[in-house]
Structures are given as structure tokens and as C-alpha cells.
Amino acid sequence: MNIVTFTKRVPVTQEEELRITGDGAAVDLSKLPFKVNDWDNYAVEEAVRIVEKVGGSVTAVAMGDAESDEVLRRAIAMGAKDGFLVRIARAIQDPFARAALISNFIKNENVPFDVIFTGVQSEDDQFGSVGGILAALLKLPYSSMVIGIDKVESDHMVIRRELEGGLQERVRISLPCILSIQSGINEPRYVSIMGIRKASKVERKVFQGNAYEAGVGAMIDTVKWVYPPRKKGAMMLSGELDEVCKNLVGILKEKGVYQ
Amino acid sequence: MLEQTVSRVLTCIQCGKCTGSCPESGKTPFNIRMLVRKQQFQSAIDEAIPWYCTSCGACTLRCPRDVKPSEVIIDIRSLLVEDGQIPLAVQKALENTFTQKNPWGRSRAKRAAWTENLDFEIRHVSETAEKRLLFVCCIQAYDPRCMVIPANVARILNQGGVEFGILGEEEACCGNEIRRIGEAGLVEELQEENKGNLQEYGVKEIIALSPHCMNALKKEYGDMGIKVSHYTEVVWDLINSGALAISKPFEKKVIYHDPCFLGKQNGIFDAPRNILGAIPGVTPLEFSRARETSLCCEGGGGRMFFEVETIYQRNAEVRVLEAIAKGADLIATACPFCVMTLEDPATEKGQVVRELSEILMEVL
Amino acid sequence: MSYALVVAEVRRGVFEERNLDSFGLSSLLGKEIVLVVPDGPYSFNERLADTIVKVKAGEEVFLNPLNLVDIIEQVMNGRGKPDCIVFTHSSSGMESAPYVAGTFGLPVVTDVSAINKDEGVFYKSYYSDKIFGEFKCTGQGPWVLTVRSGSFKDAAAEKADAAKVEYIEGVAASDKRVFLEYVEEEKTEIDITKAEFLLSVGRGVGNKDEIPTYEELAGMLKATLSGSRPVIDKMWLPKPRQVGTSGKTVKPKVYLAMGISGAFQHIAGMKDSDCIIAINKDAGAPIFQYAHFGVIADMHKVRDKLKDMLKS
Numbered sequence: 001m002n003i004v005t006f007t008k009r010v011p012v013t014q015e016e017e018l019r020i021t022g023d024g025a026a027v028d029l030s031k032l033p034f035k036v037n038d039w040d041n042y043a044v045e046e047a048v049r050i051v052e053k054v055g056g057s058v059t060a061v062a063m064g065d066a067e068s069d070e071v072l073r074r075a076i077a078m079g080a081k082d083g084f085l086v087r088i089a090r091a092i093q094d095p096f097a098r099a100a101l102i103s104n105f106i107k108n109e110n111v112p113f114d115v116i117f118t119g120v121q122s123e124d125d126q127f128g129s130v131g132g133i134l135a136a137l138l139k140l141p142y143s144s145m146v147i148g149i150d151k152v153e154s155d156h157m158v159i160r161r162e163l164e165g166g167l168q169e170r171v172r173i174s175l176p177c178i179l180s181i182q183s184g185i186n187e188p189r190y191v192s193i194m195g196i197r198k199a200s201k202v203e204r205k206v207f208q209g210n211a212y213e214a215g216v217g218a219m220i221d222t223v224k225w226v227y228p229p230r231k232k233g234a235m236m237l238s239g240e241l242d243e244v245c246k247n248l249v250g251i252l253k254e255k256g257v258y259q
Numbered sequence: 260m261l262e263q264t265v266s267r268v269l270t271c272i273q274c275g276k277c278t279g280s281c282p283e284s285g286k287t288p289f290n291i292r293m294l295v296r297k298q299q300f301q302s303a304i305d306e307a308i309p310w311y312c313t314s315c316g317a318c319t320l321r322c323p324r325d326v327k328p329s330e331v332i333i334d335i336r337s338l339l340v341e342d343g344q345i346p347l348a349v350q351k352a353l354e355n356t357f358t359q360k361n362p363w364g365r366s367r368a369k370r371a372a373w374t375e376n377l378d379f380e381i382r383h384v385s386e387t388a389e390k391r392l393l394f395v396c397c398i399q400a401y402d403p404r405c406m407v408i409p410a411n412v413a414r415i416l417n418q419g420g421v422e423f424g425i426l427g428e429e430e431a432c433c434g435n436e437i438r439r440i441g442e443a444g445l446v447e448e449l450q451e452e453n454k455g456n457l458q459e460y461g462v463k464e465i466i467a468l469s470p471h472c473m474n475a476l477k478k479e480y481g482d483m484g485i486k487v488s489h490y491t492e493v494v495w496d497l498i499n500s501g502a503l504a505i506s507k508p509f510e511k512k513v514i515y516h517d518p519c520f521l522g523k524q525n526g527i528f529d530a531p532r533n534i535l536g537a538i539p540g541v542t543p544l545e546f547s548r549a550r551e552t553s554l555c556c557e558g559g560g561g562r563m564f565f566e567v568e569t570i571y572q573r574n575a576e577v578r579v580l581e582a583i584a585k586g587a588d589l590i591a592t593a594c595p596f597c598v599m600t601l602e603d604p605a606t607e608k609g610q611v612v613r614e615l616s617e618i619l620m621e622v623l
Numbered sequence: 624m625s626y627a628l629v630v631a632e633v634r635r636g637v638f639e640e641r642n643l644d645s646f647g648l649s650s651l652l653g654k655e656i657v658l659v660v661p662d663g664p665y666s667f668n669e670r671l672a673d674t675i676v677k678v679k680a681g682e683e684v685f686l687n688p689l690n691l692v693d694i695i696e697q698v699m700n701g702r703g704k705p706d707c708i709v710f711t712h713s714s715s716g717m718e719s720a721p722y723v724a725g726t727f728g729l730p731v732v733t734d735v736s737a738i739n740k741d742e743g744v745f746y747k748s749y750y751s752d753k754i755f756g757e758f759k760c761t762g763q764g765p766w767v768l769t770v771r772s773g774s775f776k777d778a779a780a781e782k783a784d785a786a787k788v789e790y791i792e793g794v795a796a797s798d799k800r801v802f803l804e805y806v807e808e809e810k811t812e813i814d815i816t817k818a819e820f821l822l823s824v825g826r827g828v829g830n831k832d833e834i835p836t837y838e839e840l841a842g843m844l845k846a847t848l849s850g851s852r853p854v855i856d857k858m859w860l861p862k863p864r865q866v867g868t869s870g871k872t873v874k875p876k877v878y879l880a881m882g883i884s885g886a887f888q889h890i891a892g893m894k895d896s897d898c899i900i901a902i903n904k905d906a907g908a909p910i911f912q913y914a915h916f917g918v919i920a921d922m923h924k925v926r927d928k929l930k931d932m933l934k935s
Contacts, residue, residue, distance in 0.1 A: 136725025189343030193444025219730035219762025234917030
């Protein structure tokens with residue numbers, strides 16, 4: 001089983017106050033640390049686990065700048081055999097353009113695969129679209145929100161998709177196919193710094209993204225970046241902790257859930 | 260296993276002094292002598308076991324053959340780390356430290372947030388004349404309970420006329436706990452980053468706020484030619500020399516808890532006691548296990564990020580109960596981890612825990 | 624004809640409420656609405672659409688991206704291309720919309736939560752709602768959109784005339800991606816959707832060993848303990864306790880969120896609660912925008928204080 005799995009380097013924004021610059025032209029990410037996209041981490045782990053069980057190899061592919069090599073080293077440390085970096089000069093916002101470029105890359109370079117994994121979405125743009133578009137472009141069956149892989153056969157897989165309300169859907173999907181992996185499908189292993197350093201000795205192939213731009217045009221345009229609309233917001237309880245907690249209990253009593 | 264450790268482990272005579280002094284052996288499945296034995300025979304070790312160790316260092320101090328059992332634990336953990344099979348909470352702490360340079364994953368940009376409420380400005384160490392660095396420590400930079408400690412010490416040093424600066428968001432985790440978790444690669448990265456800054460800014464002296472940071476900076480960063488001390492040593496000097504005058508009495512019975520990394524591992528027993536002794540009105544009390552034999556609070560060795568099952572009585576609770584039995588009004592200590600671990604059962608039992616700087620703020 | 628093609632989401636015989644948002648967005652855009660839906664006895668307000676195309680296929684055949692492209696092709700046959708194809712931003716919409724866009728070569732914007740009709744701009748979340756991007760479609764339409772649940776439902780408007788009903792008689796069902804069965808998660812005694820008072824903990828809880836202390840607090844408050852995705856992912860709480868789009872949607876009288884920053888997926892699962900109280904140490908946490916009451920504090924400190932208070 002040859003699995004190609006996509007991995008992306010994303011900024012860590014959970015605790016940060018993001019700043020828009022140039023009157024909406026850009027979001028300042030210069031001071032942020034970066035890490036591997038959470039969903040991709042689950043996807044790489046799942047790919048490695050499958051290969052550990054049934055044999056084959058995992059190829060990690062990242063599209064991005066030179067720094068994205070970091071997530072490839074990480075994937076190799078987790079168990080991927082190869083790492084491919086498709087270098088692009090600047091981030092492509094349109095998921096269609098991204099998928100089209102990847103599709104060209106896979107076709108032109110004859111990247112062999114039985115399955116392609118992507119994360120369901122990336123933490124930064126949350127588009128969740130590259131996997132589905134890519135599947136359509138490569139004319140492959142597709143499934144997203146994959147929360148379990150129950151069976152791996154040479155010509156098909158049985159997977160579980162996560163639906164809403166705690167419901168799941170079991171699906172039989174023919175190979176080759178593309179699956180977008182949901183977080184929580186497994187517990188990704190820890191990757192030590194030593195492991196990453198060892199992985200650095202495995203050569204990562206670099207491809208120039210502009211070689212795959214034929215027919216790739218953005219169909220959507222980012223007009224500008226804006227801050228979210230301010231909702232009315234909460235009534236903030238402030239003061240000493242003691243007072244705050246008294247107020248809290250007061251509210252609970254008022255709402256009739258605590259006597 | 261490293262060659263050195265192998266030869267050290269082979270010299271073990273299984274005397275059991277390590278187990279006798281270990282804060283975990285006996286009450287939990289952890290048995291340090293047994294682990295060394297297993298290492299001698301290279302037999303399999305249950306993955307859950309090594310995580311009980313709090314890195315208090317008692318075993319290594321007591322070992323008559325210099326086997327350094329606490330280092331053996333680090334070796335065992337290293338293998339688990341390389342394997343990727345470690346408790347999730349520990350994994351999270353390591354990943355956070357890699358990205359944000361602190362185990363809690365708080366924003367690095369907010370590392371100096373504790374300075375915001377001070378009524379004087381703290382300069383970057385590069386802008387100071389004496390290049391004296393206050394090394395803040397992750398937990399004291401972010402945890403709301405502990406953030407008061409650097410603010411207090413800054414005020415005290417300021418009052419004592421000591422010039423100092425900080426690294427602000429450039430400060431990275433010292434790596435003390437990370438080394439004990441067994442993530443040597445990450446420790447190297449953290450050390451390189453901190454050393455680079457210390458060098459670039461020409462730092463001549465470091466005042467560490469946490470005994471854990473002090474330990475790492477003093478003993479594990481190689482010879483940097485920089486004097487490293489704990490803030491209690493500096494403050495005691497200030498009081499002793501008269502540069503810092505205590506103006507108010509503190510009519511309390513205070514029992515002092517020795518942090519492992521300050522006391523038994525670095526021999527600083529007297530400075531904190533001297534400070535307390537200099538405060539009029541203080542009645543100093545001592546735990547039955549004090550100084551070299553102080554009972555570990557179980558906050559070290561990665562245990563701040565990973566807690567074992569709650570079925571075992573916590574040492575912090577043992578400490579609090581003894582403090583109450585001895586009639587102490589409050590437990591004083593000089594380590595943020597000790598504050599955090601002790602305060603948990605203390606609050607439950609109506610006992611007060613204070614970091615030394617908090618007491619000082621009331622009497623200066 | 625200028626129309627919006629709304630792809631309905633029907634799960635286990637229920638016409639999902641979030642379809643209303645698809646109607647709402649289409650109405651805001653001023654489009655005639657053609658709804659495509661699997662044929663079945665679902666009850667919904669048929670007046671919201673101008674035309675209803677009923678597909679003689681089960682929901683499990685319908686909600687399959689490989690089959691939907693055939694269905695959409697059939698809808699467009701004779702009718703011409705729509706201006707937009709609208710999906711719910713849900714497990715099915717997130718799966719099908721990009722695949723449809725890829726197949727027909729159409730621009731796609733997902734998770735649309737607001738629009739500026741005059742400028743033809745769609746707003747979409749970035750960085751967990753910390754920033755929004757304004758997008759314009761530059762390529763040939765129709766635009767493929769997925770719509771954030773709760774964003775447009777109030778704009779759904781009834782039409783003057785009853786909807787015209789058409790049928791699609793058959794679908795070329797793919798054998799490459801086949802629905803096998805629904806899988807229910809294991810039933811436990813606790814059903815968080817029935818609770819009147821939920822105490823919900825999030826990433827801020829920090830550590831598995833803190834969970835029992837919150838169970839204790841919940842016990843003292845007579846609340847039911849639930850959690851957000853990170854807590855469930857780490858297996859600190861069982862899956863049936865998860866609040867959010869991939870867990871349960873809850874509407875308790877009081878939702879007390881401790882250490883939950885408020886990822887959209889979580890907000891979607893609890894925003895309709897009567898009273899939301901949020902406790903978080905990050906003043907910028909998005910949850911404060913949805914909460915009725917907020918406390919900026921360390922959740923553990925509040926826990927301890929509340930426990931002390933409730934004991935005495």
C-alpha cells in the first residue's frame with residue numbers, strides 16, 4: 001500500500017492577537033511560531049500505522065516555502081519513507097488553484113499511490129476543500145471526515161465517516177481514492193527532536209511549484225482581511241475571585257438550575 | 260543505553276538506599292532499586308513506571324556507589340521519548356515547549372505580561388549597565404498564581420538598589436524539566452537559544468527565580484563564565500548588608516519547606532531561612548524531614564505536566580498535615596512548583612502557602 | 624434563469640434544520656431557489672423554495688459526492704447553470720461541495736458566514752474566527768458555497784406561490800463509494816442533550832487528572848459534565864460527552880463553559896443555550912462573544928473558589 005499524505009506548516013494562533021496590516025491587505029504572521037497542521041498530523045500517523053500493518057510506504061508531500069521542509073522532516077521521523085516539497089513562492093489562497101497545482105504535480109511526476117490522505121482542513125484557512133477538488137480532478141472516489149479505517153484491502157477500504165450528533169457512516173471505497181482524515185482518528189506519536197534530526201539525513205526532494213502551473217488560475221480572489229464583527233459580547237464579571245464566584249452562583253440560582 | 264550509564268549501573272550493589280530515600284517508592288508501583296536492577300539485566304520495564312520519578316535527586320545523593328539512579332531514569336525515559344510512546348500530557352508539554360518555548364503552550368509574545376502592573380519599567384538586559392539578568396521561568400511568566408512572584412522579586416530588587424534586566428519574550432524554557440523528561444534534543448535546542456542570547460547581550464550574572472531554572476543554568480549549560488544564583492541568596496545579601504530594611508513585623512508561625520532543587524540538589528538551605536529569621540515576629544518551625552531529607556512535593560521531573568493516579572496519598576498532603584499538626588500559620592517555600600503542589604491540598608485543609616517573596620512584600 | 628441550487632441535507636429521514644441557512648443565503652442573494660432533495664416523506668417548509676426537485680434515491684445515495692455530481696448535472700440539464708450551488712457547512716457539505724466544484728471546474732468558498740451582496744463578497748472564517756477573509760469569485764460561476772449553520776436562517780423567506788415539484792427518476796449510483804450502514808456511538812446512561820445545566824470543560828483543563836475535580840464540582844452544582852473536542856480527543860471524557868458539531872448539539876438552561884476558547888465547531892453545538900457563562904483566562908477568547916456572562920480567570924481558581932463556597 002503506497003500512501004501519499006499531505007502535510008502543511010501552519011502558524012500557531014490560538015493565543016495570539018492577530019494583526020491585519022496594509023488596510024486589510026495582509027495578516028501579520030511574522031512573530032508567530034509555526035507547527036504542523038493538526039489534521040495533517042493525524043493523517044500522517046494514520047498512514048504510517050497502515051503501512052506498519054500491511055506494508056508499503058508513505059510519502060509525505062508539503063506545498064509551501066522552504067521552511068515547510070520542517071513538516072516533512074517531522075513526517076519522516078514519524079515513519080514516512082520520502083518527503084517531497086513542492087516549493088511555491090507565496091501562499092495560494094484559492095483551494096482550487098492549490099488542488100490544480102497538486103494534481104499537475106502528481107500527474108507530471110508520476111507519483112505512485114494507492115491512497116492519498118489529506119487532513120480534513122488546515123488550521124489557518126479552514127477551507128477543507130483541497131482533498132475533494134483534487135479527487136475530482138484526478139477522477140478518484142473521495143470521502144472526507146474519516147474517523148476510522150476498519151479494513152484495508154488491495155482494491156478497497158472500509159472507512160467510517162464522522163457525521164453530526166455522534167453518528168457515523170460506514171462506507172466502502174474503491175482504491176485508488178482520496179481520503180480526508182478527521183482529527184481524533186488516532187493518537188499521533190511523539191516525535192522527538194533527535195528523531196527529527198535523524199530524519200534530516202533522509203533526502204527530501206524539492207520540486208519547483210511553478211513547473212505545475214499549467215491551467216492553474218485562481219477562481220476566487222481575497223479582497224481583504226477583516227476582524228470579526230463584534231458581537232454584543234458577554235457581561236463581564238470582574239472583581240475579586242470571591243465576589244465573582246458569588247455572582248456566578250447568584251446567576252445559577254436566578255436561572256433556576258441551582259438552589 | 261549510554262556507555263557511561265551501563266558501567267555505572269553495573270556497579271550497583273542493590274543496597275536499597277535509593278529506595279529508602281525515594282518519595283515515590285513504597286507508596287506507588289515505582290521502585291528505583293528494582294529499576295536499576297532491571298537495567299543491569301536489560302530486562303523489560305513497564306512503560307508507565309518511569310514517569311513516577313519526581314527527579315528530586317535523593318537517590319543520587321544517597322547512593323554509595325555513584326550509580327546516579329535518577330539519571331538512569333532519564334535514560335529509560337529517553338528511550339520512550341525516542342520511541343514516541345509517552346503519556347499524552349507529557350507529549351503535549353514537549354510539543355508546546357518546541358513551538359512556544361514553554362510547556363503550557365502559552366503565547367511566547369506574552370512572556371513578559373507579568374511586568375504590566377509594575378509601577379516602574381523593567382529594561383531588557385542588554386540595556387542595563389551591569390548585565391544582570393532576572394531569569395523568570397515559564398510557570399512564573401504565565402500562571403496567574405505564580406506571576407506575582409517575578410513581580411514581587413522585581414520590586415524587592417528595585418528597592419534594594421539592584422540593577423537588573425530581563426530577556427522578555429526572548430527567554431526560552433531553561434530545559435530543566437525537559438531534560439528530566441528525557442527529551443535531550445529539545446534541551447539542546449533550548450540551551451542553544453538561551454546561550455545565544457546570554458552571549459549576545461553580554462550577560463554577566465543571572466538571578467534565577469525558580470530553583471529549577473537555577474539548577475539548569477548553573478549545572479547544565481556548561482561553563483558560561485556567568486554567575487548564577489537563586490534570588491533568595493541575593494535578597495539575603497541585601498538584608499544582611501543593610502541595603503534592604505525590613506520595616507514591619509510578621510507575627511506568624513512559619514514552617515519552611517525546602518524545594519529539592521534549591522536544597523538537597525544545590526545546598527541552599529540557609530538563605531531562605533535567614534531571610535525568614537530576619538523578619539521580626541516570625542516564629543520559624545521545621546518539618547521533621549527538613550534540609551537534606553526534605554520530602555519532595557512531587558512537582559519535579561515532568562510531574563507538573565503529568566500526574567499519576569490519585570489513589571496514592573500526595574506528599575504535598577503529608578506536608579500540609581504536618582504543618583497543621585505543628586501549628587504553623589503558613590507554609591513558606593521558594594519554588595513555584597512547590598507553591599502549586601502544596602497549595603492544592605493546603606487550600607482544601609485551610610492551610611496557607613506563601614512563596615517567600617510574598618511574605619517579604621508584606622514586611623518591606 | 625438566475626437561480627440558486629440548494630442541495631438539501633437529509634439524515635435518517637430528517638430534513639436538517641441547518642438547511643434553513645442555505646435558503647437564507649439564497650434569499651439574501653435574491654435568487655430563485657431550486658431545492659434538490661432525495662424523495663421521501665420528510666417534513667419541511669416547502670414554501671421556502673420556488674422549485675423542488677425530488678430525486679428518486681435514498682438519502683445515502685443522494686449524500687454521496689460521486690452521485691451528487693450526476694444529480695446536479697441532471698438538474699442543470701434544460702434549466703441551465705445556476706448562479707450558485709449551496710451546501711450546508713456540515714460533514715456532508717464539506718465532503719460534497721469541493722468535489723462538485725472540482726468536477727465542474729467551479730470556484731468554491733466554504734464556511735460562508737456573511738455576505739455583502741452589492742459587492743459580491745463572501746465572508747469566511749480564518750484562524751478559528753480570529754480573522755475573516757472577504758472573497759470574490761473571479762472565475763466562471765456558478766459559485767459553490769457551504770454555509771455556516773446559524774448564519775442566515777433568519778433570512779429564509781417564504782415564497783408567494785407553492786413550490787413547483789419536479790422529479791429526477793434515477794441516479795447513476797457509483798460503485799466506487801458505497802454507503803454500508805450508519806453506526807451509532809455507544810449509548811451510555813448520560814445524555815447531555817437532556818441536561819438542564821451543563822458544566823463543560825475545554826482545552827484549558829490542561830490535564831486528565833483535573834477531570835475528577837470538575838466531576839466533583841459538577842456534582843456539587845447538580846450539573847452534568849461535558850467537554851469540547853480537545854478534551855474528547857485526548858479521551859479525558861467519553862465521546863458521548865462531547866459538545867459541538869462533531870458531538871452533540873445542546874440547548875440547556877445554563878451552559879457553563881470553563882477553559883473553552885470557543886472554536887466555531889464548539890459554538891455551533893451550544894450557542895442556542897438559554898444562558899451561556901464563559902470562564903477563560905484569555906480575554907480574547909471568541910467564546911466571550913457568544914456568552915451572556917464572562918469571567919476572565921483561571922478556570923482552576925474559579926473551580927477551587929466555587930467548591931469552597933458550595934461546601935460552606
